[in-house]
Amino acid sequence: MADTAKQFGTLKAKNAAERAMEAVIRAQIAAELAVQQAATTQQASDAAVRAKQQDLCSPMKGTLKGAKHFFDTKPHPPEFSEGQPLDIKKYQDALAQLSNGAAVIDFPPQAIDYEGLPSIVEGIKTNPNLTHLNLRRSIPTNTMTDAITTALQGNQTLVYLNLSGNKMGDMAPEEPNLTALTKLKSYIDECETLRHIDVSENNFGAAGTEQICQGIRESISIRTLDLSGNNVLTGPEGDDEAVENAATALKDMLTKNKFLNTLVLKNNLLSNEQVEMLADSLKVTTRLTHLDMSGNVLGSPGATLIGGIMAENKGLKVLDLSDNKIGWKGIVNLADAIANKNSVLTSLIIQKNKFGISKEKQLPPAPTGDEEDAEPEPEDPEEAEARRKEEAAKAEKEYKAAEKAVLKLAEMMKVNNVLKDLDIAFNSIGHQQLCLLTEELKTNTSLTNCNFEMNHMCSTVAGEFYESAITSLAEALAVNSTLKSLNLTWNFLQAQGIDILAPSLAKNSGLRVLNLSRNFIGDDGLRTLTKALVSNASLISLSLAANEITSRGAKSVAKLLNKGSKLQILDLSENLLEAEGLEVLAGVVPGTDVRALDLSQCAIGDAPEALQVLLGSGSQLEKLDMGDNPVSTTMVDAATQALKRNTCLRGLMLWGRQDGDNDLQAELAVELLQENSTITALDFGFANANQELMDRINNLLRKNSGV
Structure with a gap:
């Protein structure tokens, strides 16, 4: 169920960086919507953002690429790819929601057709509540893009607009068609509500970059701009003027716009020479606080140049230079600049360099004399040495x-x-x-x-x-x-x-989040760890995924939880816990502080009694992930019966290899959701369930979510 899986945040982002940025943007949107609704001050907005970032269900800050939100590691279903069947029902739902005045509209990939286009255009023009419009990879033709960007003219309600991946003005094989981009420029320039715009993966090159940046230059509303994957400083071969114009537009935007605080330029093949064109503007901008230049080709010279920029810049707080082959010399010069006492940088991300x-x-090892000859003829000993x-x-x-x-x-x-x-x-x-x-x-x-x-x-x-x-x-x-x-x-x-x-x-009295996943610690290592953590009163999130842990290790975890552990988030996924491990944990988790538990891919078979205990009325769990385990009707029935008396759980994933009647399982889900209004995300898989039943489940989940 695509709608349900999305509720859990399991759609796989293209990479870790994209997930982190999306989390930041959504947090900002949520905060600003709260501010609009309450008509409070800017200080309230800042407080809302901080509160969002401190949510205990987010194990690490979104600024760190290693940070993964709970349930964000095992995607189900997989991310959209070319050739994947269109989700017709989701498309129809999005059309209906747009026409009925919903605030948040999310179209599925490759969805928009000419039959539905007039309704979309009309909805964009007339929906008075529209604040969030996601059209990522949804628009298959330039004609449709033109129509939608035309409809945007005059809209003064949107806060978030995603037009990424729509080949908008695609450079290949010819120069970009700038019609839609020119209209978008006009809209950005005039709209006073738009805060976040994503036009990534459109490959519109230097000419498109010029249009977008000119629109944002004087904007008083835009806070976040994502230009990833657009070859922003690349023009048609031999057209140096187009590149210079784009660089000028970028520089003007950086120096003249007083409100833009987040700029994403990743995956643009930016070289040292191209960044040098922007260097003077980056040195003096003070409003820009987040700069993502990951996935480019800066190399050591580019990192050195960024170091020089950071030595003078007094505004940047988050810098991402991951995957840039910046080398040893680049690291030396970058670190030198950040060591500067005047630096205000709070987050440095340099993954994959x-x-x-x-x-x-x-x-290379010295010869021992026991090596087998790899060549047919032995090498001269003196030459080899x-x-x-x-x-x-x-x-x-x-x-x-x-x-x-x-x-x-x-x-x-x-x-x-x-x-x-x-x-x-x-x-x-x-x-x-x-x-x-x-x-x-x-x-x-x-x-x-x-x-x-x-x-x-x-x-x-x-x-x-x-x-x-x-x-x-x-x-x-x-x-x-x-x-x-x-x-x-x-x-x-x-x-x-x-x-x-x-x-x-x-x-230790300070650590709150610890990720020890994929470290081969085994049951013996876990026993040592849990004994030590009995004395730790600060840790609230512990990740132990893929550590060769069995049901014996689950007993060590149970002992820790029984002794007053403060853990609220526990990840034991990708271990061989089996049904016995679930039984052990079910006996202790309901009486603890644990709010989020990940037991996905743990080879848990049929254990309905244990699942009923885990989800019983005394349980404090809010999220339980048991995805990618064998799923039987018996387990689904146990979960639904237990959750009829549970008022804490908000999300349950129980999908995997199906063993049972899908329609019966879907009927049990409908029965549950009719009685339980707390659950907002539910996934039993339902691989072959009746479409009418799936529609009823989706509608009930939307009702519970207030959508």
Whole structure:
């Protein structure tokens, strides 16, 4: 059920960055709508945004790419792709909602046809409540785009507009058709309510960029602009004037617009030379607080240039340079600039730049005499030794360069007391160089969020183990009370790493969110961890996904929860808990503080009695994800019967391999939703259920959601 799955936020975003940005935008929209409805002050809006960001169901701040909202890891159904059947029912519902005055309209991909186009045009013109219009990948032709952008003229209600992925003025194979973009420019310039606009993935090139930026230049309403995937500074071959015009429009927008605070320029093939065209404007803009330039080709020169910009800029607080191949020299210069005492940057995101090198992997081993010849003829021993020494010298040089880069980051952590979020995920730094950073956590009093995901903290493969970095981190956590969120996913901690870390977690009084997913800790490591966490009174979110945990490990978790744990969010997904693990957890979870529980992909079979206990009237759970487990009619019946007496649960995912009568399961869902008005998201899969029953379920969920 597409509508239901969407309620859970399980539609897969294109990448982590897109999910994080969408979360930020939606939070801003929600806050501003609340402000409009209550007619309160700007201070109330700021408070609403802060409250949204502090929602306990969001394990880490949206500014960190390692942050994943609960239920955001196993998409069901998959994200739209070309050739996927159109969701006719969702399209018809969106048309009806638009005509009936709904505020939020969300069209499915490739939905709009010429038959429905007049209704859409009329709805945009006449719907007095329309605040949110999502047309992502929904408009198949330029003619339709022209009609819709024409209809927008005069609209003074929209707050959020998404026109991404509509090939609007597509550059290939010819120059872009600017008709729709010119109309959009006019609308943006005149509309006083529009806060957030997404025109990403339209490939409109420099000419389209010029139009959009000219429209926003004098706007007093726009706060967020997403220009991702548009080749913003690329024009037809040989047309340097188009590129210069686009750069001028971007610079004017940055310097003259006093309200734009978030600019997304990711995946635009931006080079050092192109960023240099914008450098002067980026240095002086003070209103812009969020800049996303991830997925470009800045390289080391580009990162150095950004460093120079940051040394002078007094407004940017969030900077994302992920996946830019910025290299060791780029990291050195960037860190130097952020170490500047005048920097106001609070979040630095530099994922996937691979500036670290593990010495064990990099240095070639010396010959032992036992190697098998890989070549038919043996290499001359003297030549082989000379080649090995040359490779070793080169590797050592690269290692020293990488070490210098990490040292600069460590120095930045030491002298900068403003930076709160540091995201260095997927950089393969290795245990020796990570020590340089973890040592600084012993004295740092500003960082509150650290994402160290996939950095080979203890090893590069399961079976090996290096203790230096995890020992240093443990020593830091024993004394650091400032750090609130720590992501150690996929660092091969294993049980040995937990043995080292656990005593410090018992002492730590600041950490609230801890992600230890995909670390091969097993039941023995989990037993050590849970024993330590009995003494921890601050942790409220713990992720242990994919850690080779069985029902024996579930018993360790149960003991922790039984001893007064403060955990509110618990992720045990992708472990082999089976039905016995569910039975163990069901016996304790209802009497605890746990509000969100993820047991998806845990091989849980038929355990209806345990599920009834878990969802009984005494349960405090608000979200339960048991997706991608075998689903029987018996389990569905147990859930529906229990939830008739439950007034806390808002969302339940119970989809997977179907075993039973889909229509009967859908009838049980209808019966439940007729009695329970608390549930706003429900997914039993219903792979082959009667369409009429599915429609009734969707309508009841909308009613419960107030839509």
